[in-house]
Amino acid sequence: MITVKNLDKSFDGRLVLDNISVTFEPGKTNLIIGRSGSGKTVLLKSIVGLLEPDNGEIWFEDVLFNRLDFEGKKKIREQMGMLFQGSALFDSMTVEQNVRFPLDMFTNKTMEEKTDRVNFCLKRVNIINVNKLFPSELSGGMKKRVAIARAISLNPKYLFCDEPNSGLDPLTAILIDNLIKELTEEYSMTTIVNTHDMNSVIEIGEKIVFIHEGLKCWEGTNKEILNSDCKNLNDFVFANALAKQLKGMEK
């Protein structure tokens, strides 16, 4: 479980996150949603420790993460996996080397064991016969899958995904969403997904947190989101013509 308490973050005097408190539960796909520039990525990066919050606390179970030193954070980070918006695969390494990298760095497994684990992870994300390819030779969807394979190679306890569907076609986006949901349940991970894709919200949003202009405006499930009375959330959810039409039909 990850708990955020009274989190503030500002850049050059401009408040980007204002007193955010939220709990992300294990075994569930937790979504942070909001418009572009609302502070979603800043919140996610603050949680994983890439940004230092001005005030507030970030707890990983019973450990106060944002007060730890580098070595202390390192221990928690070894239990984290992250899927970045642009996949962030290492350009100079092949797919196999990318997925093997955390194993090389943090385990004492033999090369055979590591190769088995790499192949297992790649198979799990439905990617085969690409071990020797470089990231530049992969499509956007394949890169995301390889990045997920790398993220799960050490059996993480926490999975973070920053805009996993950006730049993907709707079908591939649904595949990636489902993969994240399946893996979350399979490994009982605490998963936090940052998105503004309404398909993801409806498909996998077991817990949803809506951020608007740095404030937490609403939280609930994908069942509740369509019936919310939060104006900003409704403006966001029913932004496109199709959604408005569906809402009209429902009424």
Added chain:
Amino acid sequence: MLLNLFRDIGRYFLMLQKVFSKPEKPVIYYKQTMHELVYLGLNSVGIIAIISFFMGAVITLQTAYNTENPIYPTYLIGLGCRDSIILEFSSTISALILAGKVGSNIASEIGTMRVTEQIDALEIMGVNSASYLVLPKIIATLLFNPILTLISIIVGIFGGWIAGTTAGVITSQDFIYGIQYAFIPYYITYSIIKTLFFAFIITSVSAFQGYYVEGGSLEVGRASTKAVVYSSVIVLMFNVILTQLLLS
């Protein structure tokens, strides 16, 4: 502006502190260092050899044309070529060339990793990104740049000999006598010491420019240019300081 300078100096030393902290897994760093030895060191042999050859040739010809006086014995052309190359050209000029080649390479490589979130990915995994990316490069250049300097000295003097004898400004016998005359072995040590300092400056300053880049491809390009300019200027400043310290 002054505030920015102090901030950058502070960040530079903070980065170095991270770079020289205990490696997560020494065997991985060893492999990276071997890779960097080839990438930053071995791949620079060609350019250093070509430039040194022509540098030696020009030094010999210019010394010859400037000492066209019967008072001066011709073997002094060989001596002048040898000392100019050992004392200054092989260490300093090679460092400036390497600042252009290796420095821009390091800054753009690390800068691209920064803007494409590859450095963030390393940090999330619990890897000390500064150490993993920069330490092998520093070790590789510290190990290989002195070899480049020695290659530069040998090729430079060879270039001088070829140019001098081909142009007919000095006989082969006089040139060889000149390069052996009043030879001070400490000059080689001096040149190597300077090379070690320059190697560290080029690698660490360029890595710093790349590591803290913010933005996109335009900023990576700027960081690469800054890496070359700053490391060249610092190399020249240290050249003066080291010369005073080591030769006075």
